[in-house]
Every structure is written in structure tokens, then in C-alpha cells.
Amino acid sequence: MTRLLVVVPSDTDPPARLGEWLAAAGLELDERHLDAGDEVPADLAGHDGLLVLGGPQSSLDEGATELAPVRDLLAQAAADDVPTLAICLGAQLLAQATGGSTRVRPDGPEVGATLVARRDAAESDPVFAGLPLSPDVIAWHHDEVAALPAGAVVLAANPVCDVQAYRLGAHVYGLQFHIETTPEIAASWAAHDPVGVAASGLDLAEVSDRAAAAHPDIEATWAPFAERFAALVRSHAQA
Template sequence: MPRILVIQPDASDPVGPLGDWLTAAGAELDIRQPPGDELPAGLDDYQALVCLGGGMNAEDDSAHPWLKPVRDLLATATHNGLPTLAICLGAQLLAVATGGRVVQGDKGPEVGAYLVSKKDAAWTDPLFAELPLMPDVLHFHEDEISRLPANAVLLASAPKYVNQAFRLGRCAYGLQFHIETTPEVVQSWAEDEPDMAATAKPGTFETSTLSRLHEDLADTWQPFAARFVQLAGGALKTAAPTPRNTLPLA
């Protein structure tokens, strides 16, 4: 039974269905919500790391000084080859921790149901290979990963913001989008961030629309979560080593 450390940076973004999918696949979760919950000093007791989303900026250390220890853990996991899944803010933290750059998106917020497109490298990736060409995702962010870390492998893209999913090393993954939400969580975000919500398409936050979206998300991403547990447990091989390069690989 792989033991997974789950870091929840924000009370508004719990692990949700993703947690159910991970445990159904055989994982044990240790959920920590800083700053109330102390973060472990290291990762020796875990077989994988998950970092969720949040409303803060990835480098807002003055308001959230515990962000640096989170970035340090993400950097350590990547360096040590620990299977890692970082979502939205988590992906931004992973990028910054390993040499990438995050800025406020110059095309405005990306909010609502979208499709992202798999890149060529995704078809041979252990987690992404079985996803459809254009999987459903949920966006709710205004910052973007403007530059991926060196030697990152770009796995999925979209017209508005290019860097939607990437892999570092053999098994550290960043997703700029959400797969862990429920309709109620998304509606609460819309209430808390009305200016961002106003940029979405009409009807985006209706319960029926969100319910259909989340059924599609479960169809696509529950098997993905199960593969992540297999990766953590050693039943699934990690990706081949990334050739050394100075630019993200597509």
C-alpha cells in the first residue's frame, strides 16, 4: 500500500474525488494543510507526493511563509525520483521550485471547462499515454507557468496558455488544471472570486453543467489516478530518462 503525502495549501481546495480515486487504487493518504498542520522534514516515509491548488501566488512567501518548505519538498521529490502529482497552484510551485517561472497571465483568467491537447511526448508517458487526445479539464486560475524548468517535458497544451501539463525527470508531474474538484467546490470558488468567475462562459457554474463536467472528469482522470498509485507502488514503470536539453521537450 503506497503511502502518499498530500499537501493541501488552501482550505477551499480539498483532495475531493482525487483522494477517493487514490485510496480506491490502494493508496494510504497523509493529508497536511499548512500552516495548521506541520509539514514533514523529509519524504523518506512516503512513496509519492501530491500537492493541490490554492488561491495564493506561488511565490507569495511574505503572506504565506510555509510556501517555501512546500517548494523545497517538491524540489526534493523531483531530485529523488519520487512520484509527484502537482495540481494548479501545486504545478506552479513545482515549476518555481525547479527553475521555471510563474507570472500573472497576460491573456486574463482561464476559468471553466476546457479541453487540453496531448503533445507527442504524452503518447509514450506512463500516466498520459492512455488519456484521450483532448481530455476534459477544469480551470480556475489567473497565473500562468510562463517558462517551464529546463529539461521539462511538455505533455499537454492549450491555445490560451501553453504549459498545461509537464513532467520533470521520470515521474514528477505538474497539471495547470484541476481534476480533484466537485460542483460544490467550483461554485464556492465562483462566489469567492466573482471577477474571475465573470470571465467564464455563461452557464459555467450551473449545477447541471458542472455535474456533467465532473462525470466526464471522473471517466478520464480516475484511471489516471489509479496509474499514479501503480507508479508509486512500483507496479508501473516510470518514464524513460529525459535527454539533457535547454528547452522544454514537446
């Protein structure tokens, strides 16, 4: 069985639908939940790929010591070009671990259902090439990538965030947005993030309702994306 290491920095952001899509594509998920005290391995021995999810921690918080081994693991994955998908907080940790930097968003949080736009480089990318030009996503971040690592390629952006998705090497991806959520997860985030909801210009119910309405389109677009990423992991396992 092809094994994917799944690092869950917070149980508020579980693999959810993305985990289901990856499992359906033939990957065995080895989940490590930091909230439960699970150990983050020192390397990817015994695993063929890596998924790092999001959480309420800030990549800028030096007190979040549980994130240090996650950065180390991401640095190793990038150095070895192991198929990796790092989402939201994960994407920020990936940037930090490989020579980039992050910052608090100067214009305030980006929260709720939104669209991102594929950049030209995505047209030839093995997992992004099949996406529509402006796919639906869920945004939920107070921080962002300020400077990308050397050699990183931007794959998606939107008017409020210049780096919505990027690639390092051939197989390492950072997504600032979320594709894994359920309507219930998004509603819970809204209920616990009054600052983010206020920044959206909508009220709590509107943010939750719009997120719920976007989920069918998110699944239609990003479930096939997950299958293409799983194919990269399987190819790496067979190499």
C-alpha cells in the same frame, strides 16, 4: 501500505474525488492541511509519493510564507524523481522549485470547464498515454508557468495556456488544471471569484452549471489516470 503524502495548501481545494480514486487504488493518504497548521515534512522519509494541491494563494506572493516548505519538498521530490503529482498552485510551485518561473496570466484568469490537448510526448508517457486526445478538465488559475525548468516535457496544452501539464524526470508531474473537484467545490470557487468568472465571459450560474456538467466526463477520464499514477507510487515503494 504504500503511503502518499498529500499537501493541501488550502481547504478550499481538498483532495476530494482524486483522493478517493488514489485510496481505491491502494494508497494510504497522509494529508497535511496548511489551513489547520499541519507541518510539512522536511523530506519524504516514510512516504512513497507526493501530491500537492491548489489554493487561492499566488505562487508570486512573497508573503505566503507557508508555501516555502512546500517548494522545498517539491525540489527534493524532483531531485530524487519520487512519484509526484502537483496540481494548479502545486504545479506552479514545482516549476519555481526546480528552476522555472511563474507569472500573472497576461490575458486574465482561465476559469471553468474546458478541454486540454495531449501533446505528442504524452503518447509514450506511463500515466498520460491512456488519455483521450482532448480530455475535459476544470481550469481555475490567475497565474501560470512562464518558463519551465530545464528538461521539462510538455504533456498537454490548449489555445489559452501553453503549459497545461508537464513532466520532470520520469515520475514528477505538474498539472495546471484540476481533476479533483466536485460540482460543489467548483460552484464555491465561482461564488468567491468574481474576477475569474467575469474573465470567462459567462455569468456565475453558467460557469457553475458547465463545470457540473463536465464532472462525469472528468471522472471517466481521470479516475483511470489516478490509478496509473498510483501504480507508479507502488512501483517506487517496491524498488
